[in-house]
Amino acid sequence: MVVFLIRRLLHGLLVLWLITVAVFALFFIAPSNVAQSLAGRQATPETIALIKHRLGLDQPVWKQYLHFVWNALHGNLGYDYYHQVPVTAIIGQALPITVSLALGAAILWLLLGVFNGVISAVHPRSLADRGLTLFSLFFYSFPSFLLGLLFLYFVYFKLTLAGFNWFPAGGYSPLAQGIGGWFDHLTLPWLTLALLLAATYTRLTRGAMLDVLGEDYIRTARSKGLRESRVIVRHGLRSALTPVVTQFGIDLGQLVGGVVVTETVFSLPGLGQTAVTAINQQDLPVIIGIVLFASAAVVVANLLVDIMYAVLDPRVRLH
Amino acid sequence: MTAIMEVVEAPQIQGRSPFTLAMRRLRRDKVAMVSLAVIALIVLMAVFAPVFAHLTGHPPNEQYRDTGLTPDGLPRGPDGTFWLGTDDLGRDVLVRIAYGARVSLLVGVAATAITVAVGIVLGLAAGFLGGIVDTVLARLIDVVLSVPFLLVAIALVSVTGPSLTITVLVIGFFSWASVARIVRGQVLSLREREFVEAARSLGAGDTRIMFVDILPNVLAPVIVYTTLLVPVVIVTQATLSFLGLGLPPPTADWGGMINEAQAYYTTAWWFILFPGLALLITTLAFNLFGDGVRDAFDPRADRS
Numbered sequence: 001m002v003v004f005l006i007r008r009l010l011h012g013l014l015v016l017w018l019i020t021v022a023v024f025a026l027f028f029i030a031p032s033n034v035a036q037s038l039a040g041r042q043a044t045p046e047t048i049a050l051i052k053h054r055l056g057l058d059q060p061v062w063k064q065y066l067h068f069v070w071n072a073l074h075g076n077l078g079y080d081y082y083h084q085v086p087v088t089a090i091i092g093q094a095l096p097i098t099v100s101l102a103l104g105a106a107i108l109w110l111l112l113g114v115f116n117g118v119i120s121a122v123h124p125r126s127l128a129d130r131g132l133t134l135f136s137l138f139f140y141s142f143p144s145f146l147l148g149l150l151f152l153y154f155v156y157f158k159l160t161l162a163g164f165n166w167f168p169a170g171g172y173s174p175l176a177q178g179i180g181g182w183f184d185h186l187t188l189p190w191l192t193l194a195l196l197l198a199a200t201y202t203r204l205t206r207g208a209m210l211d212v213l214g215e216d217y218i219r220t221a222r223s224k225g226l227r228e229s230r231v232i233v234r235h236g237l238r239s240a241l242t243p244v245v246t247q248f249g250i251d252l253g254q255l256v257g258g259v260v261v262t263e264t265v266f267s268l269p270g271l272g273q274t275a276v277t278a279i280n281q282q283d284l285p286v287i288i289g290i291v292l293f294a295s296a297a298v299v300v301a302n303l304l305v306d307i308m309y310a311v312l313d314p315r316v317r318l319h
Numbered sequence: 320m321t322a323i324m325e326v327v328e329a330p331q332i333q334g335r336s337p338f339t340l341a342m343r344r345l346r347r348d349k350v351a352m353v354s355l356a357v358i359a360l361i362v363l364m365a366v367f368a369p370v371f372a373h374l375t376g377h378p379p380n381e382q383y384r385d386t387g388l389t390p391d392g393l394p395r396g397p398d399g400t401f402w403l404g405t406d407d408l409g410r411d412v413l414v415r416i417a418y419g420a421r422v423s424l425l426v427g428v429a430a431t432a433i434t435v436a437v438g439i440v441l442g443l444a445a446g447f448l449g450g451i452v453d454t455v456l457a458r459l460i461d462v463v464l465s466v467p468f469l470l471v472a473i474a475l476v477s478v479t480g481p482s483l484t485i486t487v488l489v490i491g492f493f494s495w496a497s498v499a500r501i502v503r504g505q506v507l508s509l510r511e512r513e514f515v516e517a518a519r520s521l522g523a524g525d526t527r528i529m530f531v532d533i534l535p536n537v538l539a540p541v542i543v544y545t546t547l548l549v550p551v552v553i554v555t556q557a558t559l560s561f562l563g564l565g566l567p568p569p570t571a572d573w574g575g576m577i578n579e580a581q582a583y584y585t586t587a588w589w590f591i592l593f594p595g596l597a598l599l600i601t602t603l604a605f606n607l608f609g610d611g612v613r614d615a616f617d618p619r620a621d622r623s
Contacts, residue, residue: 011461018462026475137610141603143554145561146577146595153584153591257467261558272470276562279474287474294467302465 008306012299019295020072023288024065055081068288077292078285080278087289090274097172098270100182101189101262102255106248108194113201114237114244120202121209121240122232132202140199144192148265151188170267189266193259197251204247208240246305253301257294337539344615351611357604361597365420372418375402377411379418380569384409394587404589407579412590415571416597422565422572423601426487426556427549433491434552435545438498439537443529445499446506456499463496469558476564483566490555494548501544505537539616546609550602557598573598 052058056067071078077087116136120129139147156167167188173181212218213236221235222228260272267273271290278286345351364371372378387395387409397404403413445456472489479485509515510533518532559565560574568575573594580591 011458014458015461015465018458019466022462022466023471026471026478133610137606138603141550141599141606143557143561143574143598143602145558145574146599149577149581149584149591149595157585254467257470260469260473261562264562275470276473279477287470291467291470291474294470295465298465298467 004310005307008303012303015299016292016296020069020288020292021065023291024061024068072292077289080286081283082281087285090286091271091289091293094269094271094274096174097268098256098259098263098272100175100186101193101259101268101270102252104186104190105193105197106252106255108190109198109201110244110248112194112198114205114241116198116202117205118209118232118237120206121213124206124210129206136199136202139195142196144196144261145265147196148189148192148262151192152265155188170265172268172270185268189262189268192262192265193255200247200251201244204244205240208243209236212236212240246309249301249305249308250298253298256297257291341539341615345611348611348615351608351615354604354608354611357600358608361420361601361604362424364417365424368414368417368421372414375400375411375414377401377414379414379571380410382408382410387411394583394590396587397589403593404587406576406590407583407587412576412593415576416573416594418571419573419576419594420597420601422483422570423553423556423598426483426490427553427605430487430490430494430552430556431545431548433487434494434548435498435541437491437495439502439534439541441495442499442502443506443534443537446503447510447525447529447533453503457503460496460500460503463493464500466493468493469555472555472559473562473564476559481559481564481567486556486559486565490552494552498541498544498548501540502537505540506533509533509536543609543613543616546612547606550605550609553598553605554602 049058056064059067068078075088077091079086080090113136116132120132123129152169156169159166166184168185171185173185175182209232213232218231218235221231226235256271257275258272259270260276262268263270263272264276271294275287275290277283278290368379377383383405387401387405389395394407394409395401395405401411401413403411403416406412406415441456445453445460472493475489476485515528515532518528523532556565557572557574557577560572561578563575563578565572565575576594577591577598580587580594584591
């Protein structure tokens with residue numbers, strides 16, 4: 001078990017290291033006129049050279065890379081080009097917003113997906129099954145920005161016009177300033193994300209449940225005279241949830257870097273929106289910092305899923 | 320595999336491959352067939368986009384600043400001249416939607432083709448050759464799957480400047496890994512099977528075994544994945560456009576139109592509704608069709 005864990009950990013670190021190389025190569029080799037735009041329109045070549053020197057951009061790429069890795073290993077991801085704020089501080093500020101968004105949506109989509117999946121599996125090919133499949137595929141087909149804009153139009157604009165001032169148009173209100181404001185600001189983004197992602201879970205739960213419900217021990221449970229609801233939830237759902245939990249871990253990890261659009265549509269200043277702003281300003285340290293952080297989230301999530309799998313299923317440890 | 324007809328006194332036993340059987344199941348699936356018809360209509364709309372321009376008399380990028388805008392300079396609603404209204408520059412929304420279908424379908428098909436081709440070749444190589452090749456490719460797959468795709472795609476496109484080629488390449492570059500992972504997993508178990516040994520004992524080389532003997536056996540999951548990948552690619556392209564990184568203006572594409580329409584959603588509903596509907600109908604049709612393909616190729620998942 002320990003050997004397995006160490007090997008997985010080393011794999012994860014290797015992947016992260018490869019990502020730093022790739023990201024660094026891509027963005028630092030690409031032509032950049034950051035010094036130019038920092039210096040303003042009437043800058044002399046000397047000013048630009050000075051700025052380049054101060055940002056370390058006049059050094060060879062490999063030196064910049066070593067410098068970056070050395071600092072990163074000491075928990076320093078560099079400073080943003082415009083205000084010299086540490087990138088770690090920028091991430092620290094944006095992270096709670098992204099986490100609030102992701103976790104709230106996750107609870108919603110898990111409930112929605114698993115519930116619909118179980119209903120579909122218990123009555124396969126029924127009207128309910130077909131209806132739920134269509135329902136989840138319908139929302140799954142939505143581009144996130146379109147669903148977000150629809151919510152803004154109907155739930156914010158139309159409701160506010162009708163005198164129901166329930167939801168704000170966007171923005172974020174920290175949890176520290178009261179749970180009500182936090183909740184109101186996040187409800188529509190949560191719904192958007194949850195409806196988009198629930199489809200995957202409906203399908204996973206349905207498939208796994210159908211498999212499990214055909215097993216012998218379910219028949220045994222039924223013939224013992226257990227109530228049907230107990231058979232389905234305690235005996236069926238329990239073992240059907242393994243693939244769901246796996247997918248859940250992977251999705252949560254990917255959400256850290258994957259909620260760009262939802263954050264943009266609802267003007268939530270989380271990691272995604274911060275990254276988009278940084279990309280528009282060619283603020284490389286911030287871009288690299290966030291990309292690296294989001295990749296790390298995926299690697300860690302995959303690692304946790306692997307560990308959990310190994311705990312649940314001893315056969316995994318063998319290879 | 321082909322033991323479908325076991326009626327002894329049948330005059331002729333027809334051999335049916337799993338593929339033929341899957342196609343038969345697919346043809347009986349009404350939802351899938353209706354979706355396919357919708358997809359065909361969208362393809363026709365894309366192919367005959369110039370006909371829309373001809374019928375209405377409005378080229379896609381022509382700005383009708385006098386007839387296409389209200390005196391206040393706002394988009395005009397649907398009427399006899401502009402069937403689906405006009406956009407903020409007085410252009411015909413219907414004609415632009417028809418031309419936008421070309422972009423969505425082109426990117427959808429091209430990026431999916433690249434993804435599947437690269438994914439199959441690298442997945443086969445990793446799974447069959449094993450050893451150092453597998454180690455390197457498996458790590459590469461891990462890396463690509465761990466990168467936050469949309470963030471890096473946005474960053475890349477903003478560095479290189481938006482264009483059709485870049486969009487296709489970026490989407491292809493980040494999507495092949497999933498296909499490769501599926502293929503690799505299948506090949507790992509297939510290469511131990513007897514028919515591979517048989518092929519080798521007949522003197523077949525690695526390339527021949529990989530592409531002639533093994534490949535047909537991994538096609539079913541790949542076909543299923545591919546049909547479901549097309550709508551994902553179309554959404555990704557629209558998302559990039561929506562974020563202002565699609566095609567350089569004035570080219571019409573759905574994501575870009577929705578982006579332009581955002582500012583007018585309270586005053587000109589048609590400007591955002593119709594491109595949005597076009598996009599939604601397209602992805603929904605592909606997803607429903609893909610769902611049917613999945614059921615057809617894997618009937619076990621849908622047994623009752």
